[in-house]
Amino acid sequence: MSDPSSRRAVRAEFERAAESFAERTSGRFDGLGAVAFSRIHPGATVLEVGAGTGNFLALFEGVASRRLAVDLTPGMLQVARRRHPGLELVAADGAQLPFNEKSIDLACSAQALHHISRPVPVLMEMRRVLTPGGRVLVVDQVAPERLEEARARNELDTIRDPTHAASRPPSAMRTVLQAAGLTIVDERIVESEGRLSQWMWAGEFPAERLAAVRRFIEERGAETGMGFQPDGEDWRFRRSRMMILAIRT
């Protein structure tokens, strides 16, 4: 299980942000092709760890027979219930899933692993509950491979959200999956353009955090490898997400 103080911090951050988070991030996975990438079969049972307000599981509507949304933060799940009534909501820690072995065909985690400082126990739990032939699908933001850039990027992520654990480079993502007893069968990096005005809504984030992020980008944005470019009052940057599909080793 993750430690109690980080669980409290994550809950406090996402309880505060739940309503606005849902609106700001709605549809953010729509162009990813994640359902086809997952090779899911119709009628499958799909679980997501860190499901939040349901953005990712919404993609599996009409394909999966059951969609189980696991999250530490009750406020996020309450918003998910309203926006996506077909989800089954489970308030739990991903490191201790309240499901039996062989009960889940596809165990996912989308944009949540970077909030988890010890991802291996969570991935091991996702592996434990898989049916024979079941798969794990991880989607997360990735940092550059260059250590200096990854370090600067993580500094920026932590100013934006103090509960941030680690944006990992692709090589580290592969390593944590392998350490959890998983064999990668496919992977893809998807690049898109981000904007500071979209990454941090003024109403959602405290003003002093937004100001500190702006200062960091102005002074050290070039160190992050995120390709920050000024655009009037806004900043554009390169966003990299990795999708990894894995089976039990």
Ligand SMILES: C[S@@+](CC[C@H](N)C(=O)[O-])C[C@H]1O[C@@H](n2cnc3c(N)ncnc32)[C@H](O)[C@@H]1O
């Ligand atoms: C950035 S949100 C992502 C939500 C959703 N997957 C999406 O992409 O829209 C991260 C979510 O992970 C949850 N979370 C963080 N650590 C967790 C853990 N150990 N177990 C379950 N949920 C966790 C947080 O409560 C939060 O709702």
